[in-house]
Amino acid sequence: MTSNTEIAPDQLAYSLDREYVFHSWSAQASLTPRVFAGGEGTIIWDHEGHRLLDFSSQLVNTNIGHQHPRVVAAIKEQADRLTTVNPAHAHLARGRAAQRIIELAGDGYEKVFFTNGGADAVENAIRMARLHTGRDKVLSAYRSYHGNTGAAIAATGDWRRVSNEYAHGHVHFFGPFLYRSEFWAETPEQESERALQHLEHVIRAEGPGSIAALIMETIPGSSGILPPPPGYLAGLRALCDAHGIMLIFDEVMAGFGRTGDWFAHHNSQLNPTGVRPDLITFAKGVNSGYVPLGGVIIPPAIARTFDERVFPGGLTYSGHPLATAAAVATLDVMAEEGIVENAARIGRDVLGPALHELAAVHPIIGEVRGVGVFWALELVADPVTREPLSAARMAALKGLLLARGMLPFIAENRIHVVPPCTVSDAEVREGIALYDSALSDLMAG
Incomplete structure (x- = not known):
């Protein structure tokens, strides 16, 4: 067996995971878990330094962001x-x-x-x-x-x-x-x-x-x-x-x-x-x-x-x-640090309005709902019948967002927009631009 010290950290983490770890809510054979090495604030990165804007807050729990000192x-x-x-x-x-x-x-x-x-x-x-x-x-x-x-x-x-x-x-x-x-x-x-x-x-x-x-x-x-x-x-x-x-x-x-x-x-x-x-x-x-x-x-x-x-x-x-x-x-x-107040202000003045503007230009967004830094975009195949967007298209959208540098929270036919409560105005604008670009490419594809 190859010594662990001869394998790159990301490859080692992945191989150990796939060999020994049993994952929740998953069929095990087809899993390809992402490997992460570190994070700070709203950013998380892998061992090669690829950075992702974390608009999932992991499982909607890193409310003060990653690694608050x-x-x-x-x-x-x-x-x-x-x-x-x-x-x-x-x-x-x-x-x-x-x-x-x-x-x-x-x-x-x-x-x-x-x-x-x-x-x-x-x-x-x-x-x-x-x-x-x-x-x-x-x-x-x-x-x-x-x-x-x-x-x-x-x-x-x-x-x-x-x-x-x-x-x-x-x-x-x-x-x-x-x-x-x-x-x-x-x-x-x-x-x-x-x-x-x-x-x-x-x-x-x-x-x-x-x-x-x-x-x-x-x-x-x-x-x-x-x-x-x-x-x-x-x-x-x-x-x-x-x-x-x-x-x-x-x-x-x-x-x-x-x-x-x-x-x-x-x-x-x-x-x-x-x-x-x-x-x-x-x-x-x-x-x-x-x-x-x-x-x-x-x-x-x-x-x-x-x-x-x-x-x-x-x-x-x-x-x-x-x-x-x-x-x-x-x-x-x-x-x-006024983090709760920041979440309220971001939702009221920045994130909420931006998501509604996004919906105005993307008919695929059937409804925007939320408060603070707790929002969802309901995606539909038809805005009249409100038929939910298919699992295949949601998977494609997730791939588009990851490729652009965002770690999203995708659930059924929804994007849950749930950044840390510490998220800044500039990071919200960056996230909205990534959603906009990915949705445009999804509709064009």
């Missing part, structure tokens, strides 16, 4: 002090991280249960709701993704749950999506009203007294970045209150700056009445994905349930020192 330094400093500890013990990084998260969540929350990521955050939020209410069923939307563990994947509404439905007690409903309305709605207000009426019928049919929780991505992300229409979040809160159902907002993808607010439900456009959920799940942007971390934000009423009653859940790496040190540094950097 203060976060990297915080991880190194914590590694020198204490790399790991039994989660039954206390340590300063975890306490500080929990304190900052509760302060950012706002009034009405008291504790944080730390997990390894978003899926097990959802898993434990559902467990808390079931134990707190003494009920079993969980409602969730068809257009949703909540993670790839037992209850989280059963709560998921897309194709990924179908082969994984081993958990019990899960019921799905259709959430609002005016562009492809299930309710024959013609306005956002109609879509909201009719979607809520549909949900109320589902609740009645399932038996309100049997339902522990309703979990909803505040803005469904993987399913298409679908901001809720006016009145929908308030309607969810009212239905849950009427029937004693716990309302869980899944902020795993939408939280920590992505929408131009610390949490998506803080956004006054989406939630003008200030609806608060009973539980909040988070991950990804809390430390920009530098070290795996997620969690559940818990109000006093649910926390009190477990004052004298054992909470039957735990993780070896709950509140891991390296992960929580990264979270403290990330949240401090975001506050001190």
Whole structure:
């Protein structure tokens, strides 16, 4: 066997990956993973120095960009002090991280249960709701993704749950999506009203007294970045209150700056009445994905349930020192450098208007939707029938963007435009030019 030292780093990384690594959500034989060597800010590069503008934020998690020096330094400093500890013990990084998260969540929350990521955050939020209410069923939307563990994947509404439905007690409903309305709605207000009426019928049919929780991505992300229409979040809160159902907002993808607010439900456009959920799940942007971390934000009423009653859940790496040190540094950097405010301004003044201008010259773009640095372009073969663009053409578009120097986020017939919250005006203009050029070539080909 050839010595590893005689092979170029990119070739070695690729060969080791293909020989030993089993990839998620993939048929293994045909994979050709890209090899990356480094990154900084919104740029990522390979071993040969080819640079790509990262408008995917990897999996919509590098909210402060790649390799922020203060976060990297915080991880190194914590590694020198204490790399790991039994989660039954206390340590300063975890306490500080929990304190900052509760302060950012706002009034009405008291504790944080730390997990390894978003899926097990959802898993434990559902467990808390079931134990707190003494009920079993969980409602969730068809257009949703909540993670790839037992209850989280059963709560998921897309194709990924179908082969994984081993958990019990899960019921799905259709959430609002005016562009492809299930309710024959013609306005956002109609879509909201009719979607809520549909949900109320589902609740009645399932038996309100049997339902522990309703979990909803505040803005469904993987399913298409679908901001809720006016009145929908308030309607969810009212239905849950009427029937004693716990309302869980899944902020795993939408939280920590992505929408131009610390949490998506803080956004006054989406939630003008200030609806608060009973539980909040988070991950990804809390430390920009530098070290795996997620969690559940818990109000006093649910926390009190477990004052004298054992909470039957735990993780070896709950509140891991390296992960929580990264979270403290990330949240401090975001506050001190105005990163959340930058995401709001970019979305409002630069990225949003530019995407609408792009749609005006490319009929293939059926709809533009989003907020902050959380946008989607819905691509269609026919703007009248709204037939989704084919998988083959989407694959071709991805290749065109990669060839031009962009790492895009492509999902089904959509481009998810999700750069880091630190993205600059100039980088947005560069990204828009790349989209424009690739779409033009796709249509000409």
